[in-house]
Amino acid sequence: MEKIYNYIDGTVQSTGGSDWFDVYEPATGKVYAQAAESSPDDLDAAVEAARGAFDDWAATPAADRARVLNRLADLVEERTEDFAEAESIDTGKPLSLARNVDVPRVAANLRFYAGAAEHFASESHAMESGAINYTLRQPLGVVGCISPWNLPLYLLSWKIAPALAAGNTVIAKPSELTPMTAYLFSRLFSRAGLPPGVVNVLHGTGAGIGQQIVDHPAIAAISFTGGTRTGETIARSTAGRFKKLSLELGGKNPNIVFADCDVERALDGAVRAGFTNQGEICLCGSRLLVQSGIYDEFREGLVSRVRALQVGDPNDAATDQGALISEAHLEKVLGYLGLAREEGGEILCGGEQVRPDGRCADGWFVAPAVIEGLSAGCRTNQEEIFGPVVSLMPFDDEDEAVALANQSRFGLAASIWSRDIERCLRVAKHVEAGLVWVNTWMVRDLRTPMGGVKQSGMGREGGFESMRFFTEPKNVCVRYD
Numbered sequence: 001m002e003k004i005y006n007y008i009d010g011t012v013q014s015t016g017g018s019d020w021f022d023v024y025e026p027a028t029g030k031v032y033a034q035a036a037e038s039s040p041d042d043l044d045a046a047v048e049a050a051r052g053a054f055d056d057w058a059a060t061p062a063a064d065r066a067r068v069l070n071r072l073a074d075l076v077e078e079r080t081e082d083f084a085e086a087e088s089i090d091t092g093k094p095l096s097l098a099r100n101v102d103v104p105r106v107a108a109n110l111r112f113y114a115g116a117a118e119h120f121a122s123e124s125h126a127m128e129s130g131a132i133n134y135t136l137r138q139p140l141g142v143v144g145c146i147s148p149w150n151l152p153l154y155l156l157s158w159k160i161a162p163a164l165a166a167g168n169t170v171i172a173k174p175s176e177l178t179p180m181t182a183y184l185f186s187r188l189f190s191r192a193g194l195p196p197g198v199v200n201v202l203h204g205t206g207a208g209i210g211q212q213i214v215d216h217p218a219i220a221a222i223s224f225t226g227g228t229r230t231g232e233t234i235a236r237s238t239a240g241r242f243k244k245l246s247l248e249l250g251g252k253n254p255n256i257v258f259a260d261c262d263v264e265r266a267l268d269g270a271v272r273a274g275f276t277n278q279g280e281i282c283l284c285g286s287r288l289l290v291q292s293g294i295y296d297e298f299r300e301g302l303v304s305r306v307r308a309l310q311v312g313d314p315n316d317a318a319t320d321q322g323a324l325i326s327e328a329h330l331e332k333v334l335g336y337l338g339l340a341r342e343e344g345g346e347i348l349c350g351g352e353q354v355r356p357d358g359r360c361a362d363g364w365f366v367a368p369a370v371i372e373g374l375s376a377g378c379r380t381n382q383e384e385i386f387g388p389v390v391s392l393m394p395f396d397d398e399d400e401a402v403a404l405a406n407q408s409r410f411g412l413a414a415s416i417w418s419r420d421i422e423r424c425l426r427v428a429k430h431v432e433a434g435l436v437w438v439n440t441w442m443v444r445d446l447r448t449p450m451g452g453v454k455q456s457g458m459g460r461e462g463g464f465e466s467m468r469f470f471t472e473p474k475n476v477c478v479r480y481d
């Protein structure tokens, strides 16, 4: 059985206690590794190491910090296949997706923030009265980076890279469901030139070590991506300490298709937005709003495309949809499909558990589903399912489309499909979301702000937003006359 160890103060080490937890391969439903369940002593050791490393790392010239991040990117890239295989085993996602999206994005995150380390700048404000202000942007100290299971190393590196670029030291905690790639990553740190203590990786459950990281008085900030309920718990626990928080939470994103769109493009986009990564991406377009004039045509095209998606072994190059992350998550998704029926919805395709032949017979697969006939306010259309489930709703005009899109407690992303650019700009302005795509989905420029409104989160990451989050501005005012 493979073992997954913590990484504390520059060494791979077993937990201080002797507790281990099982790690499953979703595609087979079997345990394939065991990971360290970190104890409060492990956390104290990691925090002590991170505090000890902070002054030197913060004083390291930006160009040297950038060099280390670039070297780390090189090392990940050299091992693309190993990381892709590990990510696919841990998550159940198609190996091709891990190889073409997840791992390249890890390297891209590291390189991007290597550049940001050198280019980040702060403001100065001159006053006519004979004084000048300059704003120092200083690292926060030891920061906590907590990431989820759907894009494990992709999202963890999205937090660690800017934290390091800005001069902080890090306590990172990957999801307990997908710890493998963070472990493999940690084994590259010293080879990349990261001094001991600068990044520490602790494994364990959210309620256990996750909550302890959040509560630790010496950890200055938490960057978190995960479920809205967990985000709320973190916000409550840190309120009294006024910790800096960045929360990227759930979504129930509208995909708004107008009758004047390029229908083929919109169909391709709707399938990608609904079902990439088994629908387990916070940005997925799970509410598909289609204008009445093309509704029937669009529904037909959608269902035939979704029926053609291949569900099965993530190692198979023909597979479009792998396994869901856990048995509990499979039950949750199937539960929502049952709820959709109870609420009067019709499942146009998919929705049943799939049992592939061979090694994946006991894996956690579900056939991608399209539902119609539900009201906008019902639970199926309001709660985040986070699986391969898209709900179709018709609308008549632009005002109704915007009203339906905004009838949600979430506000992460939206897509708009239309050839009328003025309409796109109007809808983009009125839709309540942190990110809006026009005639596309999930095109990401790493310089742009990423995050949501309403219950989709608080704060923004991405580009210099992350550098701002991981630094504290201090204004210095100098009188010179």
Ligand code: TXE
Pocket: 146, 147, 148, 149, 150, 173, 174, 175, 176, 204, 205, 206, 207, 209, 210, 211, 212, 214, 225, 226, 227, 228, 230, 231, 233, 234, 248, 249, 250, 251, 281, 282, 384, 385, 386
């Ligand atoms: O996420 P959690 P879960 C949504 C999605 C999913 C639901 C629950 O709807 O079905 O959330 O998923 C750590 N203090 N998203 O339960 O619990 C945990 O160990 C500190 C959306 O798996 O939020 C893991 O590392 N940390 C999402 C991380 O938080 C805690 C991606 C995320 O796990 C903690 C994933 C605590 N008290 C799920 N409790 C997105 N926005 O992309 C848990 N954790």
